[in-house]
Amino acid sequence: MAANPLQRLRSIKVKFSIVIVAAVAVTLAVNEIGILLNFVAVFRAGVAAVIALGMVQLMSRGMTSPLRSMERAAASMAAGNVGERVETSSSDEVGRLAVAFNLMATELDEVDRQRRELVANVSHELRTPISALRATLENVVDGVVAPDPALLRTMLAQTERLQRLVAQLLDLSRLESGNTPLHLLRFPAADLLEAVADESALHSPDLTFRVEVNPPDLALDGDPERLHQVFANLTDNAARFTPDHGEVVLTAQRKGQRVVFEVLDDGPGIPAESIGRVFERFYRTDEARSSDEGGSGLGLAIARWVVDLHGGRIWAEQREPTGCRMVVDLPSQ
Ligand SMILES: Nc1ncnc2c1ncn2[C@@H]1O[C@H](COP(=O)(O)OP(=O)(O)OP(=O)(O)O)[C@@H](O)[C@H]1O
Ligand SMILES: [Mg+2]
Structure with missing residues (x-):
């Protein structure tokens, strides 16, 4: 033509x-x-x-042909075919509408891909502990193993892991849907970090948790419970990767209109190729994935959502000679 x-x-x-x-x-x-x-x-x-x-x-x-193809594409997308695109070479308003339509279709496609990936990940993460629990219970029922206290403790641990996973998933979905308003307060940074350090010390008694706040009376604006969750997640990771009898350091300092927090450990650190990805849902480095320890890769995704809701930023850095530095930068008057 x-x-x-x-x-x-x-x-x-x-x-x-x-x-x-x-x-x-x-x-x-x-x-x-x-x-x-x-x-x-x-x-x-x-x-x-x-x-x-x-x-x-x-x-x-x-x-008018882009309008007709948009009509066809929209009907096809409504029927579930999100790969549909409109062809146009016109540069008028209809052409620009077709370009915007294609952009929207690409974004829908991406959302759909993420949804399918999420469902697959969630199913996989739930199936693993459920299968383990079922296998153990079958062995007990068949009389292959005796239900002694050690076995019951393992089963309890698996159930707790499942419960934690479901709670994390619910939490993440609430955060993502924007249904969790922040309860903003002004409170001392030292209280927050010390509460997190005390709690972590109970879980990891052979590690030392040190808190450094500068100035010591530094206050910040934020949701104390949500930020507690962020630093508990970061400290939990740091403790998991810190060698026995090692130290995890939690710091906070004022930088102009911001408060910058760091959680430092001297474990192996995060490999360079994973450093930008650890905040994705379910992402774990190979090392973490191959070990039975640790969770499902949701802790940092939750932390990032909470920090984003506060208008702040969170990122990971490699420490020299070894270790991980997690930085949380929050705006605060
Ligand atoms: N301090 C750290 N040192 C080394 N690797 C880390 C550190 N913190 C996080 N990671 C890596 O990032 C991954 C994602 O962390 P995240 O907290 O999101 O998940 P998780 O700890 O595996 O599970 P969850 O927090 O849901 O129980 C971890 O599995 C680990 O591979
Ligand atoms: Mg974690």
């Missing part, structure tokens, strides 16, 4: 004006020629109308 001569114009109004002016000019010209050739008025009008309509058809070709 020949390219539309008006395709390069960026305004549909200008296109229509040109088409109308051209149609009127053709009609007039045909009329004048008809008069010279002594044709009757009805015949002149008929010929002028046919030529003008043909010209309008030719000139407006491609002006």
